[in-house]
Amino acid sequence: MYKKFMLTVLPLVALLGVTPVMADDDDDLCPVGLVTGKTLDGEFGPGSQDATRCLDKRNKVKIVMQVNKFCRDAVANADCTRPYALGNMVNMIKDYEITHGMVQGEDYEMVAVVHSGGAPLILKNEGFDGKGVDNAVTGRNQFEGLTKSLIAQGVKFYFCQNTTRGYIKANRLPSSLETAGGATAEMIEGVEYVTAGVTAIGDFQKKGYKYVQP
Numbered sequence: 001m002y003k004k005f006m007l008t009v010l011p012l013v014a015l016l017g018v019t020p021v022m023a024d025d026d027d028d029l030c031p032v033g034l035v036t037g038k039t040l041d042g043e044f045g046p047g048s049q050d051a052t053r054c055l056d057k058r059n060k061v062k063i064v065m066q067v068n069k070f071c072r073d074a075v076a077n078a079d080c081t082r083p084y085a086l087g088n089m090v091n092m093i094k095d096y097e098i099t100h101g102m103v104q105g106e107d108y109e110m111v112a113v114v115h116s117g118g119a120p121l122i123l124k125n126e127g128f129d130g131k132g133v134d135n136a137v138t139g140r141n142q143f144e145g146l147t148k149s150l151i152a153q154g155v156k157f158y159f160c161q162n163t164t165r166g167y168i169k170a171n172r173l174p175s176s177l178e179t180a181g182g183a184t185a186e187m188i189e190g191v192e193y194v195t196a197g198v199t200a201i202g203d204f205q206k207k208g209y210k211y212v213q214p
Helices: 002-016 040-044 086-099 116-122 144-152 161-169 197-206
Strands: 061-067 108-114 156-160 192-194 210-212
Touching (some): 061 086, 108 116, 161 192, 197 210
């Protein structure tokens, strides 16, 4: 039936000099939106639009990000101005939502498994270390606001309990004997646990999440 319809319609379309638009053509549009407000040709030069490859799959995308460093640069944490992985997540969200018109929770999901050196990125900037309530600390995570923003946008953060134990042992986090809330109270609201970061990444992969290491 469809073939007969097209054989009837296409000659008429050619005669009228118009270009047919199929119902699913919108799925192929790229970009749907512009991250900087500029066209690709205007931003990068003539021919950039035609030379750009966009996402082929735009639904049910699931990403697990490994976060095992605090800083992108080889500097002390206190001197860091570019957090590890968080900027990548910001750019990924913009690409998914603005460039490709995808919706968080419907078309894509993003989780971050935080362990080892990445631990401070999910801690409150101010709180308590292993010396208890008599030793308040500050300045341990200048990127707290960015982590909170990503959580608000739907990114799920999971903290490795093996890393947590190490931080407690090194007096970088309090145990439940040292403060009422223990180490859990030192995490940014919304952060959850996994029993072990590395095995959790494998488990997420088994559930269909694609692994990303920034």
